[in-house]
Amino acid sequence: MGQRIAVLGAGPMGLAVAYQLARDGHQPVVFEADDRIGGMTAAFDFSGLSIERYYHFHCISDHAFLAVLDELGLENKMQWVETKMGYWYQNRLQPWGNPIALLKFRGLSLIAKFRYGLHAFLSTKRNDWKPLDNQNAQTWIRRAVGAEAWEVLWRRLFEYKFYDYSDNLSAAWIWSRIRRIGRSRYSLFREKLGYLDGGSNTLLQGMKNDIETHKGEIRLSAPVTRVVIEEGCVKGVEINGKVEHFDKVISTIPLPYIPRLMPDLPQDVLERFAALKNVAVVCVIAKLRKSVTENFWLNTNDPEMDIPGLVEYTNLRPLDHHIVYVPFYVPGDHPLFSEPDQNFLDKVQRYLKKINPELRDEDFIDLRASRYRYAQPICEPGFLDRLPPAKQSIKGLWIADTSHYYPEDRGISESIGFGRQMARDAAK
Structure with a gap:
């Protein structure tokens, strides 16, 4: 029994x-x-x-997830797709996520590109994270990539994902994010992500x-x-x-x-x-008649946008209409989290039309906002002991x-x- x-x-x-x-x-x-x-x-x-x-989304390294699919006889529901990343910077949509895109990226010096690329490459190859547990993530990244690459490629991602907590995060935690995406690549230039039918x-x-x-x-x-x-x-x-x-x-x-x-x-x-500590999220999902870009993930660095990026889900999983997720991460006690849904919906329409000026109001079929109070744990230096x-x-x-x-x-x-x-x- x-x-x-x-x-x-x-x-x-x-x-x-x-x-x-x-x-x-x-x-x-x-x-x-x-x-x-x-x-x-x-x-x-x-x-x-x-x-x-x-x-x-799913990565080719998601072994525990794939094992359950096999046990349930659902492995044939798994689809793998070559995806693209982009970067919205200086009012310009640029390719991102591979060495050629990094070399061609406008708005960054050659030495800054080299330092950024080297740091990403070494993070992907690294396995021992314990020495990073007690290190501050901002300090670790800035020391590796330099002030210029930090300002262009990292600072806003930290600020709009972690707000008041952005200057006190574990380097090990941020390293694991870099490594996971890096290891989703099946070659230096190509990224493969997965989705389930249904x-x-x-x-x-x-x-x-x-x-x-x-x-x-x-x-x-x-x-x-x-x-x-x-x-x-x-x-x-x-x-x-x-x-x-x-x-x-x-x-x-x-x-x-x-x-x-x-x-x-x-x-x-x-x-x-x-x-x-945790941060909350207000996640807006938009259903559109047109695509915004060809990218699955789009990082954003724009003073007029208070988001770290957006996900165009149908560039991974094809559906009848174009689906875009726009997450607003914010501490649960921040005034922004108490704003009505319509404020976030209006922002998303404005942001998407700025990225793709061909979008018109009639292209937006529906928009919804969902909220989750404890969406993201905040992992400070020494988190393992806390x-x-x-x-x-x-x-x-x-x-x-x-x-x-x-x-x-x-x-x-x-x-x-x-x-x-x-x-x-x-x-x-």
């Missing part, structure tokens, strides 16, 4: 935990506050198109069905209000005012929710969770979110790999 284990959160990590537990003969019960599975990968009805609220929902539904086939349970619109801890041991969870008993509890919800949900944790542990371990001192309790596979950035594959391993550890 397997163990009965509560899993909090039905994002990719929570589903991966339940998937592994159920396949190993245990009885996971997943509690999800939303009315659908997926977390940041969840789909919504965008005027007749089922699509994710927030963009996702989007992430294909994977989510496959995992959900597999969990239920193996006697697991998923409860939607079921927010847990408290994890019951007595005498240093987990007893169960409270939902709708009633306590339901479990052998163990594995939480995969954003770490900032933990002090509210588990007030009986030791005070020093609560303080460590409370000290962790992060509470997934295995808690409380018997039967595991707590983790996307922060826990630091220095890797949040991603579906990383969440799956970490979640499956945590499930194996917890069930021992």
Whole structure:
């Protein structure tokens, strides 16, 4: 008889935990506050198109993700596409992402281009990240690429992704982002990214069905209000005012929710969770009759645009109309995050028409804005020592979110790999 284990959160990590537990003969019960599975990968009805609220893509190095596809018999749903990157700088759209584009880039000296390219190349080849854990990312990059390349190619990306936190980030964390994209290239000049037929929902539904086939349970619109801890041991969870008993509890919800949900944790542990920082996101998704550019990812450095870039998703996954994601990352307590959706929609129309002057108002079929309060953990220098371990001192309790596979950035594959391993550890 397997163990009965509560899993909090039905994002990719929570589903991966339940998937592994159920396949190993245990009885996971997943509690999800939303009315659908997926977390940041969840789909919504965008005027007749089922699509994710927030963009996702896959790299050829996403081994944990690809392994689950194989196990579910979904490997034939995976499509690989050669994609392009661009850079919007000095009111000019320029190619980006390979050595030739770097050499031809206008607005940067030859020595600055060389230093930038060398740093990117060495970051892609690097494997040992521990020496970077305690280094400041800005200092590390500026020392390597110089003041000119920092100003043109990096500064605004930091400022519009991290705001007040931009000058206190771990170099290891930023290095992992550079390396992941660098390793998505199958030659020095060509980049290959992947998408699933049907989007992430294909994977989510496959995992959900597999969990239920193996006697697991998923409860939607079921927010847990408290994890019951007595005498240093987990007893169960409270939902709708009633306590339901479990052998163990594995939480995969954003770490900032933990002090509210588990007030009986030791005070020093609560303080460590409370000290962790996150930024929110307002992500606008636009449906257009025309493409904006030929690029999948477009970095932007424009004083009139308060975004680090945009993603033209249909330059990766073909659809009937052109889909563009424009994320506004901002601290949750910043006044910008409280602005009405229409302010962001108006900005996006203005930005896209500036990048492509051929776009007219009638080319915009629909625009929507989605918000996620804890979208991006902030990983400061020394983050590894600041992060509470997934295995808690409380018997039967595991707590983790996307922060826990630091220095890797949040991603579906990383969440799956970490979640499956945590499930194996917890069930021992």
